[in-house]
Amino acid sequence: MDVHSYSRPEQVRLRHLDLDLTVRFDRKVLEGSAVLHFDRLAGDELILDTRGLEIQGVDDAAGFELGGQHPFLGAPLRIRLNGPGPVRVRYTTAPGASGLQWLEPAQTAGKLHPFLYTQSQAIHARSWVPVQDSPGVRVTYTARVATPPGLRAVMGAEMQPDGTFRMEQPVPSYLIALAAGDLACRSIGPRSAVYAEPSMIDAAAREFEDTEAMIAAVEELYGPYRWGRYDLLVLPPSFPFGGMENPRLTFATPTVIAGDKSLVSLVAHELAHSWSGNLVTNATWSDFWLNEGFTVYVERRVLEKIYGRAREEAVLGRRELDREMSGLPERDRVLHVDLDGRDPDDGMTLVPYEKGALMLRTIERAVGRERFDAFLKSYFGHFAFRSITTAEFLEFIRRELPNPVPLDQWIFEPAIPAGADEPHSDAFQRVEAGWPANTSGWTTHEWLHFLRVQKEPDLARLDSEFHLTESGNSEILCQWLQMAVAGWYEPALPKVGEFLCAVGRRKFLKPLYIALMKTAEGQAMARRIYASARAGYHPIAQATLDAIVK
Numbered sequence: 420m421d422v423h424s425y426s427r428p429e430q431v432r433l434r435h436l437d438l439d440l441t442v443r444f445d446r447k448v449l450e451g452s453a454v455l456h457f458d459r460l461a462g463d464e465l466i467l468d469t470r471g472l473e474i475q476g477v478d479d480a481a482g483f484e485l486g487g488q489h490p491f492l493g494a495p496l497r498i499r500l501n502g503p504g505p506v507r508v509r510y511t512t513a514p515g516a517s518g519l520q521w522l523e524p525a526q527t528a529g530k531l532h533p534f535l536y537t538q539s540q541a542i543h544a545r546s547w548v549p550v551q552d553s554p555g556v557r558v559t560y561t562a563r564v565a566t567p568p569g570l571r572a573v574m575g576a577e578m579q580p581d582g583t584f585r586m587e588q589p590v591p592s593y594l595i596a597l598a599a600g601d602l603a604c605r606s607i608g609p610r611s612a613v614y615a616e617p618s619m620i621d622a623a624a625r626e627f628e629d630t631e632a633m634i635a636a637v638e639e640l641y642g643p644y645r646w647g648r649y650d651l652l653v654l655p656p657s658f659p660f661g662g663m664e665n666p667r668l669t670f671a672t673p674t675v676i677a678g679d680k681s682l683v684s685l686v687a688h689e690l691a692h693s694w695s696g697n698l699v700t701n702a703t704w705s706d707f708w709l710n711e712g713f714t715v716y717v718e719r720r721v722l723e724k725i726y727g728r729a730r731e732e733a734v735l736g737r738r739e740l741d742r743e744m745s746g747l748p749e750r751d752r753v754l755h756v757d758l759d760g761r762d763p764d765d766g767m768t769l770v771p772y773e774k775g776a777l778m779l780r781t782i783e784r785a786v787g788r789e790r791f792d793a794f795l796k797s798y799f800g801h802f803a804f805r806s807i808t809t810a811e812f813l814e815f816i817r818r819e820l821p822n823p824v825p826l827d828q829w830i831f832e833p834a835i836p837a838g839a840d841e842p843h844s845d846a847f848q849r850v851e852a853g854w855p856a857n858t859s860g861w862t863t864h865e866w867l868h869f870l871r872v873q874k875e876p877d878l879a880r881l882d883s884e885f886h887l888t889e890s891g892n893s894e895i896l897c898q899w900l901q902m903a904v905a906g907w908y909e910p911a912l913p914k915v916g917e918f919l920c921a922v923g924r925r926k927f928l929k930p931l932y933i934a935l936m937k938t939a940e941g942q943a944m945a946r947r948i949y950a951s952a953r954a955g956y957h958p959i960a961q962a963t964l965d966a967i968v969k
C-alpha cells in the first residue's frame with residue numbers, strides 16, 4: 420500500500436505506456452496522449468494519478484471521472500474499462516506543472532533557445548503523464564516527442580533511428596524523464612556520451628571522462644550494467660538537485676563542473692543508482708533508504724576503487740548526519756520513515772542516505788568485505804527490475820546473512836545503534852592540526868572539513884590566503900559563503916547574491932537562505948535576493964524556500 424498514490428495496482432495494473440507529446444514552449448505545456456496497456460486482475464476500474472492535468476478525453480473506455488485535487492497528491496483519474504485492450508488518455512499539462520521546468524532563453528547558458536526538463540521523483544510524474552505514480556508499479560514505454568525546429572529532445576530511454584524513444588526495461592514512473600533544448604552531444608566512452616548546451620559541452624566531456632572506469636568498477640563489484648548506455652545530461656543551473664539517476668541518462672547540475680573532477684563523486688552516486696534504485700527499487704517512499712543508503716554505500720566503494728579516498732566522504736557524511744539528526748524529531752530519525760499525510764519531498768533528510776550507508780558499512784565490517792560483496796551481488800541479481808519493501812529486504816538478508824547487526828534497531832528506531840562503524844581519515848586529522856602550511860593537493864573534502872572545524876574563523880585571513888570568495892568549486896564556495904554570512908564579512912556579501920541568483924541547486928540555496936534569515940540585516944538581504952531570484956528556481960526549490968524566506 421503506497422499512501423502517495425490513488426492507484427490500486429492490485430486490481431488493475433499498468434504495464435506499458437505509449438506517449439505521444441508535443442512540447443509547446445509558447446504556452447509552456449505538453450500536449451498529446453498516453454495509450455495505457457494494463458493487466459486486469461480484479462474489477463473494471465483503472466485508477467491513475469494526475470496532478471493539474473487537463474483531460475480532453477479517454478478513448479476506448481466505458482467512461483472516466485476526474486476526482487478532486489489534493490494539494491500534493493493531485494487527483495485520481497478513474498477509468499471504467501470495457502475490455503482488456505488499451506485505453507487512450509488525451510491531455511494537456513498545466514503551465515505550472517510541478518514536474519516540469521520551462522526555462523526562458525535568458526535562463527540557459529546559450530541565451531538563445533528555451534529549455535524544458537522534467538523531474539519526476541518523488542511524485543511529480545503525474546503532473547506530466549497520467550500514470551500509476553507509485554514506485555511499486557513498473558512500466559515499459561515508448562514515446563514520440565515533437566519539439567520546435569532546431570531543438571533536440573532526449574529521454575531516459577533508448578533513442579530509435581527515427582527519433583522516437585523506447586524503454587524496454589520496466590521502470591517505476593519516477594524514472595520517466597524528458598528534456599528538450601539546444602543540446603550538443605559528445606562521446607566520452609564506449610557506452611557513454613554527454614549532452615549539454617553547446618557552450619558547455621567541452622568542459623562537461625572533460626569533467627566526466629572517468630565515467631567508463633566508474634561503470635567498470637561497479638560491474639566488477641556487483642555484476643553487469645543492465646541498461647545498455649550510460650549517458651549524462653548537463654542541465655542549466657536552475658536544476659534543483661545535484662543529479663537525478665534517470666535510467667540510461669543521468670541528469671546533472673552544472674555546479675559539478677569544477678574543472679578538476681573534484682566533484683565527480685556525484686557521477687559515482689548517480690551511476691550506483693543503476694543498481695540500487697533503478698534495478699532494485701523502493702516500493703514506497705517510506706522505503707527510500709533502500710534506494711539511497713545502498714547508493715551512498717556503493718558510491719563510496721567506487722570512489723575508493725578509483726581514487727582511493729572514500730573515507731573522507733564517510734567522515735563528512737557522519738558529521739553532517741549527526742548535525743542534522745540532532746535537529747530532527749524522532750520519527751524522522753528512523754530509516755523506515757513514516758510519511759503518512761506528508762509530501763515525500765518534505766521527508767528529504769540525510770537519514771536515508773547516511774544512516775542507511777552507515778548501517779551497510781557496519782554490516783560489511785561485521786561479516787567481512789568479501790562476504791558482504793557477495794551478498795550485495797546476489798541482492799541486486801535476486802531483486803533485479805523489481806520494487807521491494809523494507810520487509811522484503813529484511814527477509815532476504817536474514818536468510819543470507821543471519822544476525823549481522825541489530826537490523827530492527829537500525830531500521831525502526833531513531834538512535835544510531837552502539838557498534839556503528841566509526842569512519843576515520845588521516846587527511847582530516849592533518850587538517851584539524853592547525854593553520855595549514857601547504858594546501859596544494861587538498862581535496863574538496865579536506866577544504867570543507869578545514870572550513871567547518873574553524874571555531875572562531877578569521878574570515879579576512881581565510882579569504883586573503885585562500886581566495887575563497889573567488890572559488891570555482893561550488894561546494895567550497897557554498898560553505899564559505901555560509902561562514903561569510905554568519906560573520907557578516909562584507910567583502911563576500913555581493914558574491915552571496917550573485918551565487919543565489921546563478922544556481923538553483925536546493926542543497927546550496929537552503930543553507931544560505933537559512934543563514935541569512937538569522938539576522939535582521941540578513942533577512943532584508945534574503946528577501947531582496949529571493950524576490951528577484953525566485954522566478955528562476957524550480958518549483959521544488961521554490962516550495963522549500965517559500966517556507967524559509969518569509
Ligand SMILES: [Zn+2]
Nearest residue numbers: 688692711714
Ligand atoms: Zn541518490
